[in-house]
Amino acid sequence: MNHPRDRLDEVIHAPVRFSIxxxxxxxxxxxFRFVRDTVEITDSALSKQVTVLEKAGYVRVHKITVGRRARTSLALTKEGRTAFAEHVRALGEIASGETLRTPDGA
Amino acid sequence: MRQNEAREALALARKVESRARSGGGWYMGFGLAFGAASCLLTLTIGLYPTPWAMGLAMGLFWVFLAVLITWAVTRAVVPRGFGRLHGVGMGVWGLAYGLVLLLGTRHFPQDPSWWVPGAVVTALPLLVTGYLSLRRSRNSA
Known part of the structure; x- marks a missing residue:
């Protein structure tokens, strides 16, 4: 049987990446700084996780200069949105117990 | 993954999404400011159609717009669906502004019964898009 946990995205599943x-x-x-403050992590931790998400094709990093300030903007790609929606759907199914119940409740 | 862990993850997602979405609330302020400026510009052009008054109003409007756009592009968050929403808002504003000016200058010169409601009409498009964006930013996913 296809258990929803099999549809959880391995890249997104990690808690910090999930929050990002x-x-x-x-x-x-x-x-970048807004995401850092929203997720409540450090610059380096966010940078590291964004690299993983970027390599997976889920996040697009855009660097621009406005006036004297260099700004880094982050956005989900279409693939990233689809993967997140599917991941959340699978979580929803697990949370609602719409799946086969195993002895350990997993 | 256990059921309670999935529930916790979903609750976390909702909390983070809500926090992130609230960062896009600035667009309501943009809509209010643009609407007010458009309203004043239309009233000045319609009720005081002298070259100096129109020139002053246009000049101030463009300076204000430049400041407003600079402020907008330095916001940390671009709200979801912003491009389409703002594009539609500006398109409707252009149409409304053009019609109010065209019909007003031809048929209702310096007539407050045309220019006052007309000025309010030009303020509405971005007020509406700002409100829609704000409502979206307050609703959960």
Missing amino acids: VAALAAVESAE
Whole structure:
């Protein structure tokens, strides 16, 4: 049987990456510092996780200069949005117990 | 993954999404400011159609618009669906502004009964898109 947990996305599943993707899913794009503050992590931790998401093709990084300030903007790609939606759907099925119950409740 | 873990993950997602979405609330302020400027510009052009008054109003409007756009592009969040929403808002504004000016200058010169409601009409498009964006930013996913 196809258990919803098999449809959980391995890249998004990690808690910090899940939060980053959730934050980006709610907006068109957001500045690096805004995502950092929203997810409550450090610059280096966000940078590391964004690299993983970028390599997976889920996040697009855009660097622009406005006046004297260099700004880094993050956005989910179409693939990233689809993967997150599918991941959340699978979580919803697990949470609602719409699946086969195993002895350990997993 | 257990049921309670999935529930916790979903609750976390909702919390983070809500926090991120609220960052796009600035667009309501943009809509209010643009609407007010458009309203004043239309009233000045319609009720005081002298070259100096129109020139002053147009000049101030463009300066204000430049400041407003600079402020907007430095916001940390671009709300979901912003491009389409703002594009439609500006398109409707252009149409409304053009019609109010065209009909007003031809048929209702300096007539407050045309220019006051007309000015309000030009303020509405971005007020509506700002409100829609704000409502979207307050609703959960």
